[in-house]
Amino acid sequence: MFLFKHSLFLYSLLSIGILILFHLIKRKNIKEVEFPSLIFILKSHKKISKKLKIKEFILFLLRLLVLLSIIFLITNISIKKKENSISFKSNNNTMIVLDNNYQMLLKTDKSKNDFENAKEIIRTFFQNNPNSNSIFYNGKEHIIVSVSQLNNLLNKIKITYNYQYSTISEFIKNKNKFKNKKVIVVSNYQDTKNTSNIKYSLIKHKNIDNFFIKELKIKRIEYNRYQLKVLIKSSSTNKQTKKITLYQNNNKLSSSIITLAPNSSKEIMMNFTVLRDKKEKKQSNEQKYKLQLESDNLNYDNYKFFIINTIKPKEILIVNGSTSTISYQDESFYLKNALNSSNEKYKFNLTQKSWITSKSIKKYDLIIFLNNIFDDYENQYAISEYLKSGKSVFISLGSNTNIKNFNYFWKDIISLRNFKNMEKTKKYKFVNFFNYDYKFFKNILFVKNQLSAYPVYKYFNLSTKQNIKIIASLNDGTPFIAEKLLKKGKLIIYTSSVDRDWNNFPLSTNYAPLIISIIKYLLEDNLNIYKFYLTDLSNLENFKYDLKYLKTGIYQHHNKIAYNSQLNRSNLLIIKNKKALDLIANNNLLIPLKNWFIMVFMFMIFLETLFFVKRFLWVKDE
Amino acid sequence: MTIYSYYYIYSYYLGECLEKYLNKIYNILESIPQEELIKKASKKLFSNGDLLFNQNGQSIEFNQYNNYIEGDSIKNIDWKQYARTEKLYTKKFHSESNSNAIFIVDSTNSMNFKDTSISKFDYSVLLFGVLSHIIFLSKSGVSLVSNNDFSGFKKQTNDFPILLNLIKEEKNINIIKKLSIIQEIKETKNSTIFIISDFMYETDDLLKEIKKMKALNYDFYFIQTLTRAELEFNYKGIVRFKDMENYKTLVTEPLTIKKIYLEELKRHNGNISKTLLGNNMKYILVNTDEDIKLNILNLFGI
Numbered sequence: 001m002f003l004f005k006h007s008l009f010l011y012s013l014l015s016i017g018i019l020i021l022f023h024l025i026k027r028k029n030i031k032e033v034e035f036p037s038l039i040f041i042l043k044s045h046k047k048i049s050k051k052l053k054i055k056e057f058i059l060f061l062l063r064l065l066v067l068l069s070i071i072f073l074i075t076n077i078s079i080k081k082k083e084n085s086i087s088f089k090s091n092n093n094t095m096i097v098l099d100n101n102y103q104m105l106l107k108t109d110k111s112k113n114d115f116e117n118a119k120e121i122i123r124t125f126f127q128n129n130p131n132s133n134s135i136f137y138n139g140k141e142h143i144i145v146s147v148s149q150l151n152n153l154l155n156k157i158k159i160t161y162n163y164q165y166s167t168i169s170e171f172i173k174n175k176n177k178f179k180n181k182k183v184i185v186v187s188n189y190q191d192t193k194n195t196s197n198i199k200y201s202l203i204k205h206k207n208i209d210n211f212f213i214k215e216l217k218i219k220r221i222e223y224n225r226y227q228l229k230v231l232i233k234s235s236s237t238n239k240q241t242k243k244i245t246l247y248q249n250n251n252k253l254s255s256s257i258i259t260l261a262p263n264s265s266k267e268i269m270m271n272f273t274v275l276r277d278k279k280e281k282k283q284s285n286e287q288k289y290k291l292q293l294e295s296d297n298l299n300y301d302n303y304k305f306f307i308i309n310t311i312k313p314k315e316i317l318i319v320n321g322s323t324s325t326i327s328y329q330d331e332s333f334y335l336k337n338a339l340n341s342s343n344e345k346y347k348f349n350l351t352q353k354s355w356i357t358s359k360s361i362k363k364y365d366l367i368i369f370l371n372n373i374f375d376d377y378e379n380q381y382a383i384s385e386y387l388k389s390g391k392s393v394f395i396s397l398g399s400n401t402n403i404k405n406f407n408y409f410w411k412d413i414i415s416l417r418n419f420k421n422m423e424k425t426k427k428y429k430f431v432n433f434f435n436y437d438y439k440f441f442k443n444i445l446f447v448k449n450q451l452s453a454y455p456v457y458k459y460f461n462l463s464t465k466q467n468i469k470i471i472a473s474l475n476d477g478t479p480f481i482a483e484k485l486l487k488k489g490k491l492i493i494y495t496s497s498v499d500r501d502w503n504n505f506p507l508s509t510n511y512a513p514l515i516i517s518i519i520k521y522l523l524e525d526n527l528n529i530y531k532f533y534l535t536d537l538s539n540l541e542n543f544k545y546d547l548k549y550l551k552t553g554i555y556q557h558h559n560k561i562a563y564n565s566q567l568n569r570s571n572l573l574i575i576k577n578k579k580a581l582d583l584i585a586n587n588n589l590l591i592p593l594k595n596w597f598i599m600v601f602m603f604m605i606f607l608e609t610l611f612f613v614k615r616f617l618w619v620k621d622e
Numbered sequence: 623m624t625i626y627s628y629y630y631i632y633s634y635y636l637g638e639c640l641e642k643y644l645n646k647i648y649n650i651l652e653s654i655p656q657e658e659l660i661k662k663a664s665k666k667l668f669s670n671g672d673l674l675f676n677q678n679g680q681s682i683e684f685n686q687y688n689n690y691i692e693g694d695s696i697k698n699i700d701w702k703q704y705a706r707t708e709k710l711y712t713k714k715f716h717s718e719s720n721s722n723a724i725f726i727v728d729s730t731n732s733m734n735f736k737d738t739s740i741s742k743f744d745y746s747v748l749l750f751g752v753l754s755h756i757i758f759l760s761k762s763g764v765s766l767v768s769n770n771d772f773s774g775f776k777k778q779t780n781d782f783p784i785l786l787n788l789i790k791e792e793k794n795i796n797i798i799k800k801l802s803i804i805q806e807i808k809e810t811k812n813s814t815i816f817i818i819s820d821f822m823y824e825t826d827d828l829l830k831e832i833k834k835m836k837a838l839n840y841d842f843y844f845i846q847t848l849t850r851a852e853l854e855f856n857y858k859g860i861v862r863f864k865d866m867e868n869y870k871t872l873v874t875e876p877l878t879i880k881k882i883y884l885e886e887l888k889r890h891n892g893n894i895s896k897t898l899l900g901n902n903m904k905y906i907l908v909n910t911d912e913d914i915k916l917n918i919l920n921l922f923g924i
Contacts, residue, residue, distance in 0.1 A: 030873060031861045036732035036742075036852060037822035038865040038872055040890065044882035045874045052878060 012071050019063055059611070062604050069601040077597070094129070095178060096122055097136040099187030100159050101166045118186040119154050125184075126150050139170050141178070211235075211242055213293050214265060216304050221271070222343035224310060228270040232293065234260040246270055247290040274310050313345035314523050317364040319353050321371035321400040331370045331398065331499045334506035338515040346519075358382035365391065366522050371398030371497060374409035387489035392522035396494040397460050398501055428455030429474040431505055438471060440517040446510045456480070458502035459495045468493075472514065481518065490522050640786050643744075647751035650915055654752075660760045662922045687711040722763035722775045724810060725750050725785075726800050728819030729768070729792035731866045735820075737851035738911055745910040746818040746847050747789055752918055753816065755779060765810075767800040768792045772807050798831050805835065814841040821846050821894055823867075829897045842903040844894065845921075850911040855883050 035041065104115040112120075126133060126144055134143045135153050144150045160166050168185065171178075215231035234240060239262060245255035253272055260266055274287050291304040316339075318332045330336075332350070339346050349364070353372060356379045361367060367386065372395075387393060397406070432451045434441055452475075462468065462479045471481040471492070484491040496502045498515075505511055690699060690710035698712040727750055733743040754764040763775030768788040776785060797817060804810045815835075821828075821844075832842055851857075857876035864871045876883075891907065898905040908917045 029859060031857075031859060033857065033861050033863055034735065034866050035863045036735040036820060036849075036866050038863055038870060039823060040883050040886040041863055041874065041879065042872060043886050044879035045872060047882050048879050049874075052875065 010071070010075055012074070013068075015071075016064065016067060019060075019067055059608075062608055065600060066604045066608075069597040069604070072597045073601070093133065094182045094184055095134045095136050095141055096125065097167055097171045097183060097185045098122060098154070098157055099166065099168050099185060100157050101168065101187075104187070105159055115159060121186055122154065123150065136167060136171055136178075136183075139174055141181075211240055211260070211293065213291065213304050216291065216306070218306065218308070223313075223345045224274045225343075226272055226274060226308065228272065228291070229267055230270065230291065230304075231265055231267045232258055232260065233265040235263060236260075237262050242294050244268065244291065244293045246272065247292065248272075248274075249288050250290075253289075274308050313347045314365045315347045315349065315363060316366045316368060316519075317349050317351060317361060318368045318370060319356065319372060320350055321353075321369070321373060321398060331396075331497065331501070332368070333499060334511065335368070335370075335498045335515060338506075338512035339519055341512055342516045342520070344520065353379060356382050358385045361386055362389075366394065366519065367391075368394040368396070370396050371400045371501075373400050373402060374405045375402070377409065380409065387486065387491065390488050392490040392492070394492050394494070394519070394522060396496075396498040398497040401460070403460065428457050429459075429476060429478075430455050431472055431480050431508075431510070432475040433470075433473040433477075434510075434514070435469070435471050435473075437469075438517075438521070440521045444513040444517060446513075447508070450508070451475075451510075454504040454508040456496055456503035456505060458497075462493065462495050471518065481514075492518060492522065640783070640790055643747055643751060643786060644783075646748055647755065650748065650752050650918070651755055654915055654918060656756070656759065659756050659918075659922050687713065722765065722810075722813040723754070723757050724772075724804060724813050724815045725754065725764065725766045726797055726815060726817045726819075727766070727768075727789060727792065728797060728817070729789075730794050730796075730819075732820060732822055733847075735849060735852075735866055736910075737849045740910060742820055742847045742849060742910055745908075745914065746845075747786075748914055749818055749845060749847070749908070749918070750789070750816075751782070751786070752914070753921075754782060754785065758782070765813075767803055768795075770795065770799070770803060772803055772810070775809070798828055801831055801835065804840075805838070810840075812839050812841075814843055816843045816845065818845045818847060820848055820852070821891075822848075822852070825890075825894055829894070832903070833897075833901060836901055836903065842898065844898055844903065844905040846891070846894070846905070846907045847910055848907065850909060852887070853909060855880050855887075 098118055100115065104118065105113045122135070126147070134141045135150070136142075137153055137157055142149075142153055144153070157167065168187070171183075171185075211232070211234045213230060214233040215229075217229040217231075219227045219229070221227050228246065230244065232242075232244070239259065241257060241259040243255055243257050246253045254270055256268060256270065258266060258268055287308050287310060289306050289308060291306075318335075320331060322331055330350075332348070336348055339348075353376050358381065361382060367383070383393065430452045431454070432448075434446050436442070456474060459474070459478070459480070462482055464470070464479060467485050468479065468482045469485060470479045471483060473480050479493075479495060481492065481494050484493065496505070498506070500506050687700065687703065688694075688711065690712050694712050700711045700713045703709070703711045727743070727746045729743065733746065734741050736742065736744075750766075757764050758777070758779045761777070763777045764782075764785065765775045766773045766785045766788055769791060771788070773785055773788055776782070797819060801815070804815065836842065855876060859875075860873065861876050862871050862873045895905045895907075906921055
């Protein structure tokens with residue numbers, strides 16, 4: 001019954017023996033006095049000796065209790081309370097609140113669920129205590145006079161799937177009316193903390209014969225494509241086959257059939273694409289999903305809800321240095337082709353440098369400068385602000401680039417003044433080093449044996465003295481692609497052209513993965529990571545309403561209980577206390593007795609002090 | 623002859639241990655107004671006022687001459703003496719009544735208790751000494767019952783050492799037994815019996831006996847000698863009390879029982895005084911911590 005966290009300290013109970021010995025054979029400082037006659041002393045002593053003995057015994061008890069409470073404090077004692085331990089004895093004027101939340105549908109044995117069991121408990125209670133007890137229903141107290149009335153009333157109370165309208169939430173709304181009443185809440189699931197006059201009857205879960213979704217994991221595989229991993233568990237005694245279905249906004253998306261052996265679990269995978277509902281013209285990109293497992297027992301345990309935000313394609317602004325129109329010879333041709341081959345979706349916008357203002361570039365996730373002159377210093381401020389806002393810039397050089405202008409242009413933004421003049425290599429160089437420190441390279445296998453087949457014959461020589469990190473370099477070690485390390489935002493410099501103007505690298509099989517990795521890396525921080533919610537919500541119709549509730553509620557019932565601590569006060573008591581939930585989840589209720597022992601300890605100390613003070617004052621008076 | 627001059631005569635007869643008593647007694651007698659006490663003695667000590675010198679003129683037997691003091695009856699002036707000496711003397715006569723004092727000084731072990739320099743017994747002896755001298759001076763007889771013996775009435779101050787000697791050899795003897803000795807002797811009738819004791823025992827039997835003797839024309843004067851320790855019971859801590867009479871012991875917490883002890887003592891003393899005063903006898907409680915002179919003056923109502 002009692003549990004000790006640090007049971008080793010129980011050995012200190014032996015010290016009680018010392019206390020008893022001390023009590024029995026204590027030697028006090030006894031003075032010996034001759035007195036003419038003991039006649040009156042004896043009379044007085046006889047009158048008071050009983051009191052003295054009692055006083056001694058009380059003192060002994062006090063000390064014993066002090067010692068015990070210290071020991072129990074150290075051992076951190078707690079008491080295991082039996083569920084169903086509610087005592088219905090002579091509780092006159094008791095009001096019963098029957099929890100009708102849907103979790104009461106949980107089956108505790110094969111035939112009956114908790115709700116039916118609770119009703120039976122209540123019937124027994126009224127049989128034993130027929131006088132002036134009542135039932136809380138519909139916001140009011142109904143005094144029970146007859147058995148038929150009780151049965152009628154119990155039949156009226158039905159399971160609700162909305163917490164807001166449950167008897168418990170009604171009771172909490174009206175609880176001030178019943179301040180002075182003894183209240184028993186019959187539930188399988190509650191918090192006992194807030195109200196002093198409320199007693200709880202717990203319904204014990206023995207064997208939950210159920211088929212339920214134990215765990216749900218959602219992973220994004222590619223743009224708007226998700227993988228669902230569902231762990232289904234069966235606590236049933238028979239082999240069962242169930243159907244699991246996924247709905248998007250109430251439309252059936254996919255379904256599969258699962259067969260589970262008794263007491264086993266299985267993980268199934270479902271892939272699906274998040275598409276915008278064309279019917280909904282709203283700007284909201286939230287898509288509501290429901291996963292349903294057909295189960296004979298507790299339906300509402302077998303729903304899982306989640307929301308996924310559809311992701312908009314990333315918008316990239318390409319500032320083209322050449323005046324030529326978009327054609328296959330466009331400088332961004334190879335770049336765009338490479339990016340389009342990825343599993344993400346990008347939206348490209350081409351523009352001229354004159355168009356750049358801080359306002360116009362704000363909406364873009366990335367700016368790519370291709371073969372620019374960098375002579376228009378009006379753009380400086382806009383780009384500087386853009387980088388400071390945490391966004392990224394990709395610069396590729398080319399024949400239009402004047403190195404003096406370039407250095408001057410970037411000087412004020414990032415103090416980049418380390419480019420030497422363009423070098424025309426006599427002996428063609430090639431890209432042969434990739435910096436694997438960058439995590440985005442980890443899934444790429446660069447083809448090494450053909451590197452020399454794609455020569456680089458023109459490039460700008462970037463000094464490595466500056467604060468840069470090389471991503472890829474040429475075979476002589478000069479930087480080919482490098483990142484300028486900034487406090488905010490990312491800046492990557494491609495020292496040659498991204499098209500075939502100065503090199504043949506775009507023809508290499510390494511080109512596309514390199515570009516995709518770099519662009520993904522640049523866009524990473526700005527990427528809107530999908531959001532989804534898991535819920536126990538009763539149905540999809542109430543989804544919107546309960547969404548507010550969801551943010552601060554309970555997310556999953558069975559073995560795992562998710563919990564949000566920022567629960568509103570308006571929310572239900574029953575899901576408020578994490579501790580209580582954990583306790584119920586562990587199928588027992590541990591009541592820490594620490595506070596009780598602290599109280600006992602303090603009280604005993606107080607009494608001892610009182611004894612002492614009383615004695616002291618008496619001596620002083622006389 | 624001054625009273626103090628007796629000391630030198632008596633000390634000749636007495637041993638050392640008695641000397642200390644005598645010395646103290648005479649010191650006390652020196653410092654108290656004897657004349658006044660002797661005058662008051664009849665009223666205060668003898669409840670029937672039956673004291674010899676107060677009965678002057680009632681007897682034929684000539685006693686002595688006194689100098690005439692203003693206010694004395696002219697009837698008593700001895701004119702013959704006046705003719706002879708030209709001085710006025712008044713004649714004084716002995717009364718025929720035999721109002722004498724019998725002293726019983728409790729000599730039980732409990733009387734040896736002392737919480738200051740002087741024990742209850744010593745204090746009682748001093749009281750006895752001073753009172754008997756005053757009674758001697760007022761021409762009454764004083765006797766003492768000690769060791770199952772009645773000393774016989776002594777009428778002269780010279781006899782005091784004999785009484786003192788008897789006290790010296792006093793043994794632990796019950797007061798009731800001493801009273802029975804008194805009753806056996808005829809000449810003790812009509813005397814006033816002074817009992818000096820702490821009365822720290824059940825006094826029911828004693829009081830019964832006294833009531834009986836009162837009916838036989840005995841008169842009683844109770845002097846209860848108690849120490850401050852007994853009266854206030856100011857002990858602290860845990861104490862093992864040892865009974866001086868029967869050597870039994872008791873361990874108790876005096877502070878806890880103090881209240882009840884004092885109530886019991888008060889009830890006991892109240893019972894004694896009520897019985898005595900109700901039967902026209904005299905009772906006084908003497909605290910041995912107080913100056914003996916003050917107690918004696920108190921005894922005489924001064």
